[in-house]
Amino acid sequence: MSRFGFNWENEEKFDALLERYPDKQSLMLPALWMVQYQEGWISLDAIRFIAKKLERTPMEVYSVASFYTMFQLQPVGKYHIQLCRTLSCMLCGSKNIQEYLQTKLGIKVGETTPDRQFTLSLVECLGSCGTAPCMRLNDDYIENLTPEKIDEILDGLCHDR
Ligand code: FES
Structure with a gap:
């Protein structure tokens, strides 16, 4: 039932x-x-x-x-970050972006922040290789990722909370 x-x-x-x-x-x-x-x-x-x-x-x-990786079979945070780990993104620095996100959020891949705001996942090619490295933030694509861009976007979200 x-x-x-x-x-x-x-x-x-x-x-x-x-x-x-x-x-x-x-x-x-x-x-x-x-x-x-x-x-x-x-x-x-x-x-x-x-x-x-x-x-x-x-x-x-x-x-x-x-x-399908787009379906979540475990609870995720309010903001679900899905960072691409496939070749183009990897060649353009997605590993560094992953480490930056992990440090900034204080979580590892597959984890959710204690306040349940952010979940960090790695996914395969998001089909946006020309603007690598990229990630999804819920339904939005964030491309040409840099630590500065991540700060700007995630800090903006934190102010909206
Ligand atoms: S390899 Fe990252 S979007 Fe295609």
Whole structure:
């Protein structure tokens, strides 16, 4: 029995999408996105909920959710930093940026700050190799990263808190 449920907005969205897709299984990715935007991450409860809605097994839903790195299967901070570690970014200094972020935030890759504001992750190519090194900050891309740029952006976020 799943304790997770869509909020009314997602419930309406899901029903509307059902009309447009050829079958329920095709709604797997949209349903996972809805959960992630609603909760910030995708719990096992939510996976069971989606499985029931799509008439699939929880394992089928989990296998899709765990395949894509954009889906978070653990809680993340309010601001999720996903730093690219693939070749172009690495050649342009992403390792130094990683060390700078770790020092600035006081956490290692895969960790969340104690105030639950920032999570730091490493991901594969973000498709922005021409402006390496780059990272995602929630849904935004930050490119041509330097320590100064990171200070400017993250310190700005801290003032907004
Ligand atoms: S290698 Fe980093 S965006 Fe492509």
